[in-house]
Amino acid sequence: MDMARARTTLDSFNAVAEPRRRQMLGVLAEGELAVNDIVDSLGWHQPQVSKHLRVLLQVGLVRVRRDGRQRLYSVEAAPLKPIHDWAATFEHLWQHQLDRVKQRAEAKAALARDRGSVLPGGPGKT
Amino acid sequence: MDMARARTTLDSFNAVAEPRRRQMLGVLAEGELAVNDIVDSLGWHQPQVSKHLRVLLQVGLVRVRRDGRQRLYSVEAAPLKPIHDWAATFEHLWQHQLDRVKQRAEAKAALARDRGSVLPGGPGKT
C-alpha cells in the first residue's frame, strides 16, 4: 500500500539517472558491442553489465541482436528525445539566469573601473 | 560493505528522475511560489512538497527566498543544462534512426506504388 521508489525500468528518465547506465550508453554510442566487450571496456563484472543492459533494454534504450553465442547491443536513442525536449523547456530560464550572472559581473567590473561615482544604497541581496 | 544505490539527491539526473519533481519544476517554472501555493496547486501533502523541494534545493534546481513566514521557491535551471547537453550527445543517433524509419516507410510506399518490378531476394532484417 506504499510506494517506495519509482521503478528504474519505468521510463528513460529513471534508467538514465544511474551514472553507470549513462556510461554504458556512452560506450555503446560508438557502435554495436557484445556483452563481454562492454565488460572489458568498463572493467565491471559481467552480471552487472547484463543487468544494466536489461534495464536499458526494458526502457528501449538499447537493442540486441544475436550473433552466434554473442549478443550484440546497440543504442536506440529515441527514448532520450523526451528527456532532451523536457530539459529544453527550461532552456530560456538557464540562459536568462546565466545572462544575469554575466550582467552582474559586468556591472561589478564597471563599478570597479568607475569607482567614485554614485554608489547607491547597496547591491541588495537579490 | 555494500553499495546499494546512488543517492537520488546526488545530482540533477537523479533529482529529476522522479516524476513529481519534474511536475514541481513545471509549476515553479511559471514563477516564484510559496510552499503552500505548490501544495494547493498540486494537491499533495505539505510535507511531501517540502521534502521534494529539499531534494531540488540540494542539487541546486531551486532557490529559496524568505518573505515573512513564507518561503518562496523558484527554479534555478542551470543544473538542467548538463542533462540537456548529455542527451544532445545522442541527438544525431535518434535523428538517424528516425530517418531510417522514415526511409523504410518511404521505400515500402514506393514498392507498393510500383508493384511488379524486380523485388529482389527480400527486404532483409537489417
Add this chain to the structure above:
DNA sequence: TTGACATATTCCGTTATAGGTATATAATAT
C-alpha cells in the same frame, strides 16, 4: 553427448527511497 564459451538469472545483504502522520521550528500577530 560432452565440453567450452557467452550471457542471463537468482539469491542475498545493505541502503535509500517515497509516502504518511505527527511533531518541531520559525515568524508574525495579539
Add this chain to the structure above:
DNA sequence: ATATTATATACCTATAACGGAATATGTCAA
C-alpha cells in the same frame, strides 16, 4: 507570552535498487 500561520523534520513502513557470487541457460565445437 501565547496563539496562529507557514514550513521543515523525524519516525515509520514498504518497496526496490545495486552489487557480488553462484548458478542457470544458450550456443557452438569436437
